[in-house]
Amino acid sequence: MSKNVRALAAKCIFNVVDKGRSLSEELPAAQALAAEKDSALLQEICYGVIRYLPELEFDVRHLVDKPLKGKQRVAHFLLLVGIYQLKYMRIPDHAALNETVSAAKPLKQFHLKGMINGVLRNFLRQSEPSQTELPEPIQYNHPGWFINKIKAAYPEKWQSILSANQEKPPMWLRVNTQHHSVENYSKLLSDAGIDHSIKQMLSSTILLSSPVDVSKLPGFEQGHVSVQDGAAQQAGWLLESQANDKVLDCCAAPGGKTCHVLELAPSVEMTAIDIEDKRLARVQENLTRLGLDATLISADATTNSWWDGELFDRILLDAPCSATGVIRRHPDIKWLRKSDDIDSLAKIQQEILQNIWQMLKPGGTLLYATCSVLPDENKAQIETFLANTPEAKLVPITDNSNDIGWQILPDEEGMDGFYYAKLIKNN
Numbered sequence: 031m032s033k034n035v036r037a038l039a040a041k042c043i044f045n046v047v048d049k050g051r052s053l054s055e056e057l058p059a060a061q062a063l064a065a066e067k068d069s070a071l072l073q074e075i076c077y078g079v080i081r082y083l084p085e086l087e088f089d090v091r092h093l094v095d096k097p098l099k100g101k102q103r104v105a106h107f108l109l110l111v112g113i114y115q116l117k118y119m120r121i122p123d124h125a126a127l128n129e130t131v132s133a134a135k136p137l138k139q140f141h142l143k144g145m146i147n148g149v150l151r152n153f154l155r156q157s158e159p160s161q162t163e164l165p166e167p168i169q170y171n172h173p174g175w176f177i178n179k180i181k182a183a184y185p186e187k188w189q190s191i192l193s194a195n196q197e198k199p200p201m202w203l204r205v206n207t208q209h210h211s212v213e214n215y216s217k218l219l220s221d222a223g224i225d226h227s228i229k230q231m232l233s234s235t236i237l238l239s240s241p242v243d244v245s246k247l248p249g250f251e252q253g254h255v256s257v258q259d260g261a262a263q264q265a266g267w268l269l270e271s272q273a274n275d276k277v278l279d280c281c282a283a284p285g286g287k288t289c290h291v292l293e294l295a296p297s298v299e300m301t302a303i304d305i306e307d308k309r310l311a312r313v314q315e316n317l318t319r320l321g322l323d324a325t326l327i328s329a330d331a332t333t334n335s336w337w338d339g340e341l342f343d344r345i346l347l348d349a350p351c352s353a354t355g356v357i358r359r360h361p362d363i364k365w366l367r368k369s370d371d372i373d374s375l376a377k378i379q380q381e382i383l384q385n386i387w388q389m390l391k392p393g394g395t396l397l398y399a400t401c402s403v404l405p406d407e408n409k410a411q412i413e414t415f416l417a418n419t420p421e422a423k424l425v426p427i428t429d430n431s432n433d434i435g436w437q438i439l440p441d442e443e444g445m446d447g448f449y450y451a452k453l454i455k456n457n
């Protein structure tokens with residue numbers, strides 16, 4: 031494969047959209063083939079096309095005589111790449127057009143050069159249809175099933191949720207308070223010329239004005255700071271681990287929350303499990319960088335053959351979920367997730383919850399978390415669990431005593447969409 035950025039982008043998007051592969055795996059593979067200077071451009075194009083997929087598909091449909099299929103299918107994605115640049119990027123039109131047309135050759139679509147050129151030129155000539163005339167999936171760039179679920183759950187806020195999902199996500203930092211106070215680290219950032227603000231949540235944290243490479247963050251290699259969204263950081267504080275607690279982080283990989291809990295209470299005896307070996311290796315990498323220690327077990331949390339029978343004081347269940355709260359970070363979720371997935375995920379979540387509840391000490395705390403905005407995975411899940419588990423008591427997190435848990439919506443205070451429910455096991 032050549033180093034041509036547009037060709038690499040078209041292939042990467044083809045692999046995500048048509049082959050159902052994940053963008054967070056496909057993009058680094060494409061970037062490894064590109065010249066280093068093109069890495070950011072490749073990322074911008076791939077993320078952008080996947081964010082605006084229905085709208086760009088709509089544009090292409092109106093400009094090609096017949097859909098590109100089979101071996102020519104990759105040229106369809108090259109057209110999307112071309113139109114995305116013309117619509118959303120500051121690349122001069124003639125450069126975007128010429129560069130896109132010349133990507134046809136490395137994609138073995140040289141014979142379609144003229145057609146690609148014509149379609150992009152016609153796109154520049156045409157006037158855009160008014161957005162309100164378009165069907166909702168095209169207007170909002172989300173799948174119809176998801177729009178319907180969000181409308182039903184948040185009749186007042188559905189449009190702002192969908193538009194937050196289209197934003198580029200901000201970069202949050204979690205300061206390792208074993209090394210620096212947040213205020214202290216903020217000074218180091220200012221000295222390094224990194225613009226940011228301190229956000230007061232359950233505790234204070236840092237929001238950067240624009241993302242930077244981690245290598246620019248003071249003390250990153252030494253474990254003084256980590257990158258973690260503000261919403262995900264709430265888990266460590268909500269769990270409120272005490273010195274020497276025996277803690278289970280179930281579904282732990284890549285270990286962001288495991289490490290935060292240990293930073294807040296280093297004497298915690300931490301067991302972190304995950305079903306995926308490969309992802310568990312990332313937990314170890316994070317622990318090593320931060321100088322922390324945990325027992326890692328590769329295991330399925332719906333079973334208990336891995337458990338030695340000793341009860342835990344606190345359990346964090348960051349459950350496998352639809353990830354519909356982090357669409358702005360992973361726009362491919364919109365196309366990889368299917369409506370049917372939600373029921374099967376909800377089933378696994380309830381199964382894990384019931385299984386690990388037996389591992390919690392009387393008086394102990396279980397924090398249930400998802401990065402989902404769908405009530406089926408969140409509030410409804412906890413309601414079902416409470417109805418079937420008389421010894422479980424819900425601890426309020428928000429000021430509204432009627433809330434079942436805490437639903438954070440995407441872009442609330444700049445955070446990702448997340449859900450937390452805190453349960454105590456009665457003695």
Ligand SMILES: C[S@@+](CC[C@H](N)C(=O)[O-])C[C@H]1O[C@@H](n2cnc3c(N)ncnc32)[C@H](O)[C@@H]1O
Binds near residue numbers: 280287304309351401
């Ligand atoms: C939302 S992610 C966890 C993120 C992690 N807590 C963090 O903060 O970095 C969910 C994890 O659950 C794991 N998982 C999925 N099904 C599981 C199961 N049945 N048992 C254990 N882990 C599971 C996945 O491999 C994935 O790493």
